[in-house]
Amino acid sequence: MNFTENGNAGHAGRIVLAATPIGNLGDATARLRELLATADVIAAEDTRTARRLCQGLGITPAGRLMAHHEHNEAASAQGLLEQVREGATVVMVSDAGMPTVSDPGFRLVATAVEAGVPVTCAPGASAVTTALALSGLPTDRFAFDGFLPRRDGERRRRLEEIRTDPRTVVYFESPQRTVAALAAVVDVLGPSRPVCVARELTKLHEEVVRGTAEEVLAWAEERTAGEGLRGEVVLVVGPASGEESVDDDADPVAEVEALASSGTRLKEAVAAVASAHGLRSRALYDAVLAARRA
Structure with missing residues (x-):
């Protein structure tokens, strides 16, 4: 069992996790400004980003900036702890938002x-809760599930885990993979699943798009084909309606093969099974071919 005391009480040294603005410098708290100005060490995901943040806030750090990121975190952590034991205040900042939340x-x-x-922690801006609040989707129960996998099969398996989930689920996503992610939502969770894409939150070109998975996918495809989809993207997926099938034994690929073996043309079998499961025909067709190759 582990106990912690108030971060401001009686300790010569400490670690402070400090949330930084996710886009708008005006969201920097007074406490963040003080910490950046007075900390003995600023452990930053990217020291260049941290310097730009300090410059933007008009702050000259009194302490040293040190790199602390996913590639050196194991070794860096021990050194930072030694400095805290010697009395240093170490402020940990990521590039944007709260450290540890899909960040070092x-x-x-x-x-x-x-x-x-x-x-201790100096709370502040978070893309997770900002997108959730703006989504218009239920907020009484929600989960954050980081980034969806890059590989299509793994992405679909991850989404399958929330097919009957009664909670709203928040994901981070790359603008280059947003269309693929939404297509997978349509295929796995159904075209009518409510979703929201929040882009460039708190920034000049903030954009929040709400609708069914099918509607938002159409928007993303059009945007990608035109001016392109840019910036930081948060995907919010609404909870299951309660009408989703809970038949974990359902196998659309096997159903297609069963129809095909009975004499139905492959494309017709794919169309029938895709319609029954709320899937995209093209994606199911590709899955059938991949299964045959395997």
Whole structure:
């Protein structure tokens, strides 16, 4: 069992996880400004980004900037803990938002907790809760599931996990993969599943698109084919309606093969099964061919 005391009480040194603005510098809190100005060490996901943030806020850091990212986190964490034990205040910042939330910092916190080193948090902007609040989808129960996998099969398996989930689920997504992600939502969760795509949150060109998965996919395809989809993207998927099938044994590919073996033309079999399961015919057709090759 592990206990922690208030981060401002009685400790010579401590680690502070500090949330940074996700786009609008006006969202920087007074506490973040003070921490950046006075910390002994600023452990940053990218020191160049941290310097630009300080410059934008008109702050000259009193302490040192050190790189602390996914590639050096294991080694860096031990060095940072040693400095805290010697009395230093170490402020951990990611490029935007809250450290540890799909950003570096988790290993540092876990190591500090295990070692009994004080850790506290200076809360602030978060793309997760900002997108959730703007989505218009239920917020009483929600989950954050990081980035969807890059590979289509893995992405679909991840989405299958929430097919009957009664919670709203938030994902981060790359603008280059947003169309593929939405297509997978249509195929796996159905074209009528409510979704929201929030892009460039708090920035000048903020854009929030709400609708069914099919409608938002059509928007994303049109945007990608035109001016392109740019910036940071958050995908919010609404909860299951309760009408989704809970038959975990359903196998659309096997159903297609069963129809085909009975004499139905492959394309007709694919169309029939896709319609029954709310899938896109092309995606199911490709899955059948991939299964045959395997």
